[in-house]
Amino acid sequence: MSTVEAEKKAEEEKKAEEKGGELLFCGATCWDIIGRKKGAQEGNLVSPTRLRPLVGVNIRFVASGSASCHCVALDVEGRCYTWGRNEARA
Template sequence: MSAVEAEKKHAEEEGKGGGELLFCGATCWDIVGRKKGAQEGNLVAPTRLRPLVGVDIRFVASGAASCHCVALDVDGRCYTWGRNEKGQLGHGDRIQRDRPTIVSDLSKYKIVKAGAGRSHTVVVTDDGQSLAFGWNKHGQLGSGSVRNEVESSPVRCLVSDVRTTACGADFTVWLSSVEGSSILTAGLPQYGQLGHGTDNEV
């Protein structure tokens, strides 16, 4: 049994059910992180998001540096919402979305894990592929190219047998089953966070 198959079996043993997503915090995406003391639009108590009522959510990704959110349901659909000036929502445009919206370009995949950076998103499929979208100025999408600084639709990452992923502000980490277990990184090593022995280099 491959590591990917073992991971899938483990996920099935944990149960196929998800849960209801409750959200609290900032929702006025235009001012998040931009205006001190802005309170307008903040949800100060856990709140149901109308588009996700009745949807069983299995996984949620966001982060301290990101102003967008990713939610995955039990059927592998990927919902994104929030700021989108760098295409980090994956809908092929740069239109902000205030409501969770299914990423239609991922509909042929079953998405099981996700990570959210400052302006990029990385997802993992049930068969170990990884796709990414958003800002790619530092190569954080792992596509092997920084020619297009913005990828507003999902592109394939140059990693395989991926088990999970996580994003920092401008970098990405993947855990792969290649050769037992491998940690792969891409993006901005501003403080050496990629672990490649470099600093302030891409």
């Protein structure tokens, strides 16, 4: 890849990052199935799923992990969205 091509690719990636995109989510939501004793009896999301509150929101960044019980998403306008397990109901 030439220097010009590399610079063009980097510029395209930056534009895509600024634009953001749709967020799809999947994973465990039924805590008893994954070894937890407490929690709501809800089905796991085994395929990519749109989260209703985030439909139409251009997401720029997501922080999560395979053992994470919470997620954080940042949209292109700088707003922060969080979701996850809430055992304390606070």
